[in-house]
Amino acid sequence: MIKLNNVSKVFESKSGDVKAVSNVNLHVKKGEIHGVIGYSGAGKSTLIRCVNLLERPTVGEVFISGTEMTTLPLNKLREMRQNIGMIFQGFNLLKTATVFENIAIPLKLLGLDKNEVELRVVKYLEIVGLTDRQKAYPNQLSGGQKQRVAIARALAQEPKILLSDEATSALDPETTESILDLLLKVNEELGITILLITHEMNVIQKICDYVYVIEGGELIEHGSTIDLFAAPKEETTTKFLNTIAQRKIPTSLVQQLNLTGNVSRLTFVGEAAGQPLIALATERFNVTPNILSANIIELKNGIVGNIVIHLVGETNNIINAIEFLKEQGVGVEELEG
Ligand SMILES: Nc1ncnc2c1ncn2[C@@H]1O[C@H](COP(=O)(O)OP(=O)(O)OP(=O)(O)O)[C@@H](O)[C@H]1O
Secondary structure: OOOEEEEEEEEEEEOOOEEEEEEEEEEOOOOOOOEEOOOOOOOHHHHHHHHOOOOOOOOOEEEOOOOEEEOOHHHHHHHHHHOOOEEEEOOOOOOOOOOHHHHHHHHHOOOOHHHHHHHHHHHHHHOOHHHOOOOHHHHHHHHHHHHHHHHHHHOOOOOEEEEEEEEOOOOOOHHHHHHHHHHHHHHHOOOOOEEEEEHHHHHHHHHEEEEEEEEOOEEEEEEEEEHHHHHOOOHHHHHHHHHHOOOOOOHHHHHHHHHHEEEEEEEHHHHHHOOHHHHHHHHOOOOOOOEEEEEEEEOOEEEEEEEEEEEEEEHHHHHHHHHHHHHOOOOEOOOOO
């Protein structure tokens, strides 16, 4: 549905060229929710703006539903853009227009007749749960309500794709949750494909099927959300995961405990998370477990459990216990001090 092939964007400035996005490949399949996460300045906004060509890639191709966008004449590009809605961190509502008008004005500009405009405004206000606020002005709404109006405005144009540029970054945690729930509903019930950018791992955790980590304009790691949460490869990815559940164990403690056994991080995904595998392993191989930390993370498509464990016993027994856990589908990372 969205495909970027080797997309790069260079900004020319007086102080020299800035390569904001470098050789990015990305593929969001129909009906999925993909997220790009990165720190400030990593290139997220530039990347997402390349999808609807608000920013023109310096090189590379952008395919939307199979159509290459960068070579389209302006009138065709405008047509294609109607398939792509967008929401922003700052909501971008017209302050002097009511909620109703904010949603209606773009529809009128598209040439829809009065009845159709009214039908759509009513329909999408209901979907976002703001039917009773249609006469209000933006400054009479909370941040969450403003974002709901912005979502209704984007949906009312009946796009196939929704781009979300840090849509929850200005909201408190509870309001963030409710907006993420709304995005899930929009995805599931209206079948809209979503590509979002964020610096918040909880956004990825809650609604994304697939995640890309961006740093210095490059995608440094990508994979299904479950795979990335279960086995992050890059330091930046691990840092983002630490914002959800701390994975770090003090090095001095690991060093000390490794003298009397083995310290390992065990990762349980899916079925393995619900089985008493540690009890089985310790019983069968006569090793004693000491759990140093444990957490369980609920993702959109499953759960990932993490346990850091100190196994004490004879070396061979520890090796066999670890082998047994691996055979049962548990990820094992032996920690070194
Ligand atoms: N119009 C522009 N002209 C020059 N440089 C730009 C322009 N827009 C972005 N940049 C630079 O490109 C890089 C990536 O910026 P971008 O806004 O895409 O990052 P970001 O990850 O979205 O950051 P943030 O979360 O802070 O918005 C930065 O170094 C930024 O200064």
